Amino acid sequence: MNTATQPLKLKTALKTYPHTRALKAGELTDLAIELAFEDVEPIHRAFAPMARHQAYDVSELAIVTYLQAKACGKPVVLLPAVVAARFQQGCIIYDARNGTLDVSSLAGKKVGVRAYSQTTGMWVRAILEKTYGVPLDQIEWITIEGAHLEEYRDPPFVRRVEPGKQLVSMLRAGEIDAAILGNDLPDEPGLEPLIDDAAAADRAWYALHRYVPINHVVVVTKTLADTHPHAVRAVYDLLCRGKASVAAENAGKPDKLLFGYDALRGPLEETLAFCEQQQLLPRKLSVDEILADSIGILGEAGR
CATH class of the missing domain: 3.40.190 (D-Maltodextrin-Binding Protein; domain 2)
Structure with a gap:
């Protein structure tokens, strides 16, 4: 096979959830990319390496860790995809x-x-x-x-x-x-x-x-976004297909997998306000600044 037609291999850290199981099992694929999954257990052990050194091309990341990374100028790009959310009052x-x-x-x-x-x-x-x-x-x-x-x-x-x-x-x-x-x-x-x-x-x-508190989102490196935007689109499409694969079993329940800029804007604004009030961010962030990193790549697909 000509190397030009081979899929781009992406080092990836994602926990196995019902909505990521098919991706990790190789049942959902894209010809443009190969997700090379790292075995990270528990998944929060991937967060510091990703935030500090961009140890993966694609990674799950806690929302506060992402916001701190963005505020500190780390080259990570948020995809509008929530992969873990939960109600918190029993915690x-x-x-x-x-x-x-x-x-x-x-x-x-x-x-x-x-x-x-x-x-x-x-x-x-x-x-x-x-x-x-x-x-x-x-x-x-x-x-x-x-x-x-x-x-x-x-x-x-x-x-x-x-x-x-x-x-x-x-x-x-x-x-x-x-x-x-x-x-x-x-x-x-x-x-x-x-x-x-x-x-x-x-x-x-x-x-x-009207939303479930966000725990984990998905980010990619700025290098990947800058050099292979088609791969970022492919990653997001796979995540969307993963969510779609569990749509029937989640029907009628609060949506814990918020996808798309429109769905995330309000929850992100409130999350930012909470983080600022609790002195978690070194500088003020806006939702527009956050979403600007990927909106030019995903366009209408990210709506």
């Missing part, structure tokens, strides 16, 4: 064996989160403040890791514990009063959601905001 827990706790009594308490910049933490803080009126500046935020971006520095009200500490064990020991956890939420008697009937609270949040 803050406490140990009921240490006494009762609720959102009205969080002021003055210690709340742990893996990193202050973790996307789940950003969403939970936004919900605590905007929905429940919790004064975030009256909480002592405890972290066990730093940000995926080396340039980012935690605000002065955030305290990092010594290496080796884990949030769940700190919660059991009473060293923190509550903890924000994502995919690592424990199923353990005594560890209870802080927000009563979190599922109902999430439904109420959705009724007001």
Whole structure:
């Protein structure tokens, strides 16, 4: 085969979801590209290498990590594709064996989160403040890791514990009063959601905001976007086809896979506002600046 007709091989980091399974299994393909998937487990281990050094051509990335990377001038380009989203109100827990706790009594308490910049933490803080009126500046935020971006520095009200500490064990020991956890939420008697009937609270949040909080998006390197825009279009088309492959099973449910500039604009504006309020960004970003990186490549296909 002539090398000119061979597909462009793209080093790719994507978690296996129902909507990415067919891509990763080679059932959905494009003649222009070959997605060479790296085995990254858990997927958040790909985020720092991608944000810092563009370790992949195509990568899943937490939305806060992407926004920080963009604000810091990193050469990454957002595709208008959400690959992971979830309702967040069940993600803050406490140990009921240490006494009762609720959102009205969080002021003055210690709340742990893996990193202050973790996307789940950003969403939970936004919900605590905007929905429940919790004064975030009256909480002592405890972290066990730093940000995926080396340039980012935690605000002065955030305290990092010594290496080796884990949030769940700190919660059991009473060293923190509550903890924000994502995919690592424990199923353990005594560890209870802080927000009563979190599922109902999430439904109420959705009724007001009309989108599911965004966790992970897809980015490509600026080098790929500049030199092989056809490949970027092919990547986005495959992601769209992956979403379409699970459309029937997701019918009638809140759309957790927002695709396209029009669908993302409002949620991105609100996400940016939350990040700015929580001192997560080193400079102000606009949605137009973010979308400009790919809109010239995807055009109407990205609408």
